[in-house]
Amino acid sequence: MSSEAIGSATKPRDALAHVNAASWGKGLNILARITRMNFRHPWQVTFAIGSTIIAATLQLSIPQLLGRAVDQAQSVFAGGAAGAVAEQALWTSALLLLAVSTLRGLFTMSQNYFAEAVGHHIGYELRLACYEKIQRLSFSFHDQVHSGDLITIGMLDLEGVRMYFSTGLVRAVLLFMLIGIGAYLLLSTDLVLGLLALSFVPFVAWRSSVTQLTLRATWLDLQERLSVLSRVMEENLGGIRVVRAFASQAYEMLKFDRASKNALDLAHERVNIRVRNTSAMTFSFFFSMGLVLLFGGRKVMAGEISVGTLATFLTFMTILQMPVRQIGLMVNSFARASTCGSRLFGLLDMEVAIKDAPDAKPLEIENGTLRFEDVSFAYPMAAERPILRNVSFEARKGETIGIVGPPGSGKSTIAHLIPRFYDVTGGRITLDGQDIRDVTLGSLRKAVAVVQQDAFLFTTTIENNIAYGDPWAHEQRIERASGYAQLHNYVLGLPAGYKTVVGERGVSLSGGQRQRLTIARTMMLRPSVIIFDDSTAAIDAATEQRIRSAMRQFAKDRVTIIIAHRLSSLMHADQILFVENGEIVERGTHEDLLAKGGRYKALYDLQVRPGDEVLNEYGEAG
């Protein structure tokens, strides 16, 4: 990445910040949008909700059946019907109860399964959409947004949206059925007893909602504190040599303890919040039950209700207890889906800054001439600070252009503009006369390849890494490219050869080996323009020399642009551009520029005669 881009990355990342201020109305819009997504699976949604309604109805009939059975048993005892009849009535109740239980189980299974299935399908669709979007969003977006934030969206926020159907919507239907119909049945059976039996509902619903929302807020806070702790640990372990070199283990333990205590305190507080409320909720439930027992008992004595009815009330209460406690989870699910959704949709709705023009045609290369015509550029985040000003040059097939200049001068930006990682803000870049903004992005990027300075290696085999841009390439081509990049012999020396896994979780390569691999992978693309963006810095001069001679044949058919600090890397170029403050201040061949005695000459002296005299001269001059 260029140092210019780093400058803009430190800007506040407000690209996604607006979503944090999600208002109520916006929250509802998001929930509606997720709901609409769910309904794109109409059959599964219907099965899930239908099963929920049937399962709830069946569950509500269980207390009635139990109560009836109790009454049947008792009425006989109280001298009612004859033994045989009573026996039969009990059998009927028992079988009915068994059937209802089994059916309820089946419908609950179907409810849960289809609710999950809808969620997983949504999750699948959103995963693909996220992946696709992240792959397409242009460099300027990725410069501004931390990769950690994108990972959070793609993993955690996606989960929040996925879970909304089963933990939010379906649960809402279930709760509505159980509490609504349950309350109706209770109240219509006996108003006073019904009110007593339901008296715990408002309190528990309120407490559980508040608790869940508080726990959620503190959870986010806790994650924040834990991530500080992990950072302390990770940096300590990564920089363990520095820690030991300064004998600062005690200081590091202090840092650890501070972060650790910070997190532990909150974890304790969360235990308190949770326990205070769950215990209180249980107590209020049992207290209502006690009231039902007391008043119900007196009603039984007074003959107003039967023991069976009392049993019905008590069983109803046990059935209602769980769902009422889950109101908090439901509220939490809505809250979570709405914040997660706003972040996720914020990403999915993001406009892709660099994409094909509506009438874009594939790039057609004949002569392969690259032209910069008065190109100016500024990063979108810092429009007032131009990085390039009126840069013009031309490069024909077979030519090599060297670009040199102090850090921050805009050299790397030139490399980033040609494959349209960023769009120019003034002037134009053409390839064989076609403005690169008028051709398809795919064809342009096949034609223009950049060997990045600090290239990303994928965690896979060396072979796959080299063939990254051309996965169907023949083995020989891969080996040839690797040979050009002076990597072949090294690879053959590895136990698994080209099948050796490299990257984050594989064999670690040295900086020079990584750069050679990157060069090989870029050569596989057979581009018309190849750009080396300070990509040989970690390769020793001699190996670089060998790579260059190996590539001589390769360079004949294309434009080569070399950006480097080390002059020996680009002295041989057909044209050398010295860039300073976004402008080309000197141009010509190596000999021209030396004869001119300007900035290039000064730099040359510094690198070739690194004596104290030159250091001082340059120090005073620069």
Place this chain on the structure above:
Amino acid sequence: MAQGHAGELEAERNDVRDDGRRPPRAVVGSHRIEEEMFGRAFDKNIVKRIWAFVKPYRAKVYVAVAAVLIFTATQLVIPLIIRYAIDHGMALGGIDLLPLFIACGAFLLAILINYAASYTQETVVGKVAENVLFDIRRAMFGHLQRVSLSFMDKTEVGRLMSRLQGDVNSMQEFLETCVLSVGDIALLFGIVVVMLWLDFRLGLLTLSVLPVLFIVRLFWLPRARNAFMAAHETNSVANGALAEAIHGVRAVQSMDRQQVNFVLYDDKAHANLKTHLTAARYAQVMVPIVDTLTGIAMAVVIVVGGSMVVNASLDIGVMVAFLFYIQRFFDPIRSLTLQYSVMQRAMASGKRLTDVLDVKVDVQDKPDAKVLSPDMDGSVEFKDVTFGYNPKHPVLKNVSFRVNPGETVALVGPTGSGKSSAMALVHRFYDVQQGQVLVGGHDVRDLTQESLGRQIAMVLQEPFLFTGTVFENIRYHMTDATREQVIEAAKAVGAHDFIMTLAGGYDAMLEERGGNLSLGQRQLISFARALVADAKILVLDEATANIDSYTEMLIQKALVKLLEGRTGLVIAHRLATIRGADRIIVLQNGQLIETGNHDQLMARGGLYSKLYNLNYASFDDIPEEELQASAQSGSTT
């Protein structure tokens, strides 16, 4: 063209599966090398080790266990109270309210105890589990500060982090589970006992469904667990691929791999969908089974219990109590089988944790270790030092040299010559196998590591910065350094100017590992840090990577400043640095082959002069074959 390519890709993808054509050399993400997730459910040694961490809290644990037992007892007693109320306090037309009031009073008492017990148990367990978690983590972190660097060298940071996070967290889960299991087992036994006590025959009949559930669950558990693990695994695979797409997005776009990747990712996401649906089926299939068994148990109570009530051989209240118990007694079985998996996971994690805690500490202070005085002369001496990370393959063989106070010595030699090892020995990162390393005239093994570290400032090849401000980084751990000292040091090494251009100056936050600075800038900050540490001896490993010429010049100047008045041991790569040294020591294959100043070595015509005459700006630029040629001719002369 893009369209055509996608079409071709689609065809390719289908063809591969049908007619076995060559698949693309392409993957997204990587298959995680998943660690053993489940161990044995119980491993005595591991439990013993974990218990050592719980022990400080054992009084609380006993309280929690007592509370959980009391809590279980109240749960068992509540249906009994209801039964008493029904049978004794609700006679139709009865006028004696006393039994009902007694029942309700007992009920109130029971739920108050229930409240207190559940409050105590959950609070105590929750907090103790958190404490133990943090204690284990602290013990491991502290241990890692002391273990040998060779262990740290060969262990990835990511791996250690997953010990410190994932594995430690599963310990917490384990502790909470243990206490809950006690409660569940007690509840299960309690229900069985109470039912049998209320009515032996009816109890036995009702409980006959329990073994059925046990057997069903035994069959179900291993299969379900495989399904859950598959879901878990495909999830991390898909997430890994997403993370790769995010980190590698620039490479993906510059090689136009979006379409190929999308298709490959679709495979992973789809596998994830399928395994999750399977897992959901396994999870849900238990629901109708449990409900049917509950139905059977209730039917038994109604038919058998009901006819017993009809025959007046059973109180109606007992029947109601039975119906209550039935609704409860599947819960403990369900949670016990889940807890079994938690135990297994905890054992696997516990094993990995104890592995880390058992890593040997090689370098330790002697009991009578001396403090290295700041007034020592600052000399460094190697006496016949032999050392190897693996003692069988020494990287330094019989090396002897002395660096006099205030002298700057450059260590020079090809890669693998032992330069870096020599530097690490001065700081006693490792212990020598033979010979002695003396600092200020003392064997480093006789000194405390803390005092030795205070007198040696080290600058590593890869400057490592911590998240925090520039100011904090420069005065790293010298927390008593003032702002003036820090600024003075930064000015001395030439870092002041660029620091002032950062937003916030010295208070500018550095991103992770100083990502917002260039390598050269990070190097300068690490120089300033060494200057603030103000040690008698400076050990420096010069950066090899190419730094732009201007910063390079600043670094060269800073180096002169840094070495002023100090004993310097520099692993030098650049000729400018080497020539500036008072003396040069040339190492090859772990042996000291030449020593002297530049002119002496040139006159001698050995390896140094040969290397120098090849005319490379840095010794690391010299290609392997020329180096070998020089070395050979060097050894023959």
